[in-house]
Amino acid sequence: MKKAAILLIIGCGLLLPSCSPSLSIPPKTHPKVCEWQDLFAADLSNAIHPAGVWTFEDGILTASEDKAIWTQKDYDNFVVDLEFKTADGTNSGVIVYCSNIDNWIPNSVEVQIADDYAKQWAESPKTWQCGAIFGHLPASKSMVKKPGQWNRMTVTCQDKMIYVMINGELTTEMDMNLWTSAKTNPDGSEIPSWLSTPFAELPTHGRIGLQGKHAGAPIYFRNLKIKEID
Numbered sequence: 001m002k003k004a005a006i007l008l009i010i011g012c013g014l015l016l017p018s019c020s021p022s023l024s025i026p027p028k029t030h031p032k033v034c035e036w037q038d039l040f041a042a043d044l045s046n047a048i049h050p051a052g053v054w055t056f057e058d059g060i061l062t063a064s065e066d067k068a069i070w071t072q073k074d075y076d077n078f079v080v081d082l083e084f085k086t087a088d089g090t091n092s093g094v095i096v097y098c099s100n101i102d103n104w105i106p107n108s109v110e111v112q113i114a115d116d117y118a119k120q121w122a123e124s125p126k127t128w129q130c131g132a133i134f135g136h137l138p139a140s141k142s143m144v145k146k147p148g149q150w151n152r153m154t155v156t157c158q159d160k161m162i163y164v165m166i167n168g169e170l171t172t173e174m175d176m177n178l179w180t181s182a183k184t185n186p187d188g189s190e191i192p193s194w195l196s197t198p199f200a201e202l203p204t205h206g207r208i209g210l211q212g213k214h215a216g217a218p219i220y221f222r223n224l225k226i227k228e229i230d
Helices: 002-019
Strands: 054-057 060-063 069-071 078-086 091-098 109-114 150-158 161-166 169-175 207-210 219-228
Touching (some): 109 150
Antiparallel strands (some): 069 207, 150 161
């Protein structure tokens, strides 16, 4: 019994590091999330969502309409880690720092999810493609896989700094303080007119959301995890 107990303790000791938090900012790799909280409960009891639109089945979250789902809780500094799968033509997003869920587009930051292989998004501005901060900052490269394959995304939000990692690559790094205009990005490119709040003025506190079935194409999520940070 003593030998078995010792082996059990050693075994647990070997397993624990694989589940312990391994966070660095900026992120260097996707985090170990097995001890993190679920962003949404399986029954969506901790979510704000329109009835009959979002479903969570066999661990996969998806929507039948272009309506967002939101956390009930407001978050400040945090890391969200999730997997997503696109379909042909998918256009969706992970929404952070939302201060008004009834008018979320000008009152939040959207990390874009898109099927970059689809003609309509491949030919769109880079700030409309996967991994971009929508309308504001393009990803350094497209890391999204072809439709039907699962991707991993980690979004780190610490005050005015936002980092996006997709499939092991840090693709996007934004300092919101630099976005002092609601019309023009720091590089001189135009901001879509419906994004009317300068990011430098946007509160770094709010709901986290997911965009639904936008542009007629579905989006699928699974393994949605969150960890609050200092």
